[in-house]
Amino acid sequence: MTRKTVRIAMNGVTGRMGYRQHLVRSILALREQGGLDLGDGTVLWPEPVLLGRREHALREIAERHGLDHVSTDLDAVLADPGIDIYFDSQVTSAREEALTKAIAAGKHVYTEKPTATGLDGALALARLAHDKGVKHGVVQDKIFLPGLLKLKRLVDGGFFGRILSVRGEFGYWVFEGDWQPAQRPSWNYRAEDGGGIVVDMFPHWEYVLHELFGRVRSVQALATTHIPQRWDEQGKPYDATADDAAYGVFELEGGAIAQINSSWAVRVHRDELVEFQVDGTEGSAVAGLRRCRVQHRSATPRPVWNPDVPATEVFRDQWQEVPDNAEFDNGFKAQWELFLRHVHADAPYHRDLLAGARGVQLAELGLRSSAEGRRIDVPEIVL
Template sequence: MTRRTVRIAMNGVTGRMGHRQHLVRSILAIREQGGLDLGDGRVVWPEPVLVGRREHALRELARRHGLTEWSTDLDAVLADGTVDVYFDAQATSARADAIRKAIAAGKHVYTEKPTATDTAAALDLARLARAAGVRHGVVQDKLFLPGLRKLKRLVDGGFFGEILSVRGEFGYWVFEGDWQEAQRPSWNYRAEDGGGIVVDMFPHWEYVLHELFGRVCGVTAHVTTHVPRRWDEDGKPYAATADDAAYGIFQLESGAVAQINSSWAVRVHRDELVEFQVDGTHGSAVAGLRGCRVQHRSATPKPVWNPDAPVTEAFRDQWQEVPDNAGFDNGFKAQWELFLRHVVLDEPFPWDLLAGARGVQLAELGLKSSAEGRRYDVPELTL
């Protein structure tokens, strides 16, 4: 086997998502398996260069994982001709400027979403990357979840017949931070720092709906801040200026309707933290992070509304579990492997910066819809 080293500047890996999912469960996991086998006698060996603002955190992270390269000087790292890829998992407000620098330096770009704070900036990144001829991709991890892969299998196999509607429930209670530590960083709840559940989650819903059911062509949303006062990492109270819940209706090009509730102020009474129910003329399915259950029209019961008598049917027991039929790797790692193959072999990679811009656009229009109390068309984006 011939080893092809790909050096990756990883910016923002001292944060929860960048550290756990991208560094540990993706890049380091690929190294632990001996690299990425390309199937042609070559193995891609990812070599991370940790980048961030906090020197002590970078040094400790590198020590913990046996890595030797880290820097607080992004410009110097991007000027290094041996660095092939720039990856960004920073706070949203810092992302677009860093990606512009990386593109100008000729680096391939892989980034978390949202790619920018507004649609114009997100489209600008896509145009710059295309003009520079660099490869580019955006993390769209939920497409690789076992539950949604099973759901995609059902869609592709025609299980649903005509798809009528999609209903999604996402969220959990994020502690305020006063008597229990919050599970999310405080910047998530400050609009001035790029926080808010709409800019965080609507880009996810855009690509999930787009890839499984078709393009979103209209949006109506109600956005609110249910918990207006929270406590930060130092135990100090602050005003939550960003939205923590959003209730969206998405019109799909096919004519189907999707309704998705997103909330960091809801207590979980469902099997998984996110679930989608898809109803079609021939059958229905409920998919979560890992599981997926179905009910075909031939096995659909005949409930009768009768508020004067107790329910006699166990409705959940009337659904059938969809088998795995395959092994499912970590979704972040699976997409990293596809992106590395895209960089080295130029294999197709559809989840690019233009796809990322669609997510930013949907978030922007969702916020506008809520502020103005009206429905908005979602124009198709092009470069």
């Protein structure tokens, strides 16, 4: 075996997502397994360069995991010819400029979403990457969840017949921060800092719907701020200027209708933090983060509405569990492996900056739909 080192500048690893999912559970996990075997006698060995604004925090992480390279100078890192890939998990408002610099420097780029604060910026990134000839990818972690992988297995196997509708419920109660610390950073609730549940979650819903059921053709959304005041990390009150809940209806190519509620102001009364119910002419399924249950047409009971008689059926017991039938790795790590194979072995890859731009487009049109109180068509975008 030949070991080939790939140096990855990782910007934003002091944040929760960048540290836990991308550094620890993806890149360091790849190192723990001995690198990524490309299948041709080559093993890729990822060497992270930790990048950010707070040097002391970067050095603490580096010392904790035995890493050698940290920097607070983005331009210097991008000027280093030994850097192969630039990864970005910063706050959204800082991402577009950094990605532009990385692409202009000829680096392959892999990034969290949304890729930019608006569609024009997101498309400009995709076009620049295309023109520069660099490889590019956008994190689409939800599609790698065990529950959704099982759901995709059902779709690909024709289980549903003609798919009629998709109903999604996502969210949980994020503490306001006054009497219990909030589970999410305060910038998430300030529109001026790139916050809001629409810009955060609609890009996820775009690729989930697109990959499983069909392209989104129209959107009708209502975004609102249920909790108008919150308390920040220093315990100081601030006005929440960004939406913390969004209720969307999406028309999909092929005729299916999706309804997805997203909220940081809802208390959970479901089995998992996100669940999708898919109904088709031949069967239905409910998929969450890990589980997926089905009810086939041939095994569908005959409910009868009678509000004067107590229900004697336990409806959840009438569904059948879909078996794993496979080992499911961490979804972020699985996508990192695909992207690294794309960069170093030219393996096919479609979760690129253009796909990221579709997510930004849906968020932008969702907010516009909410502001104007109408359904809006979602045109197909191209480079």
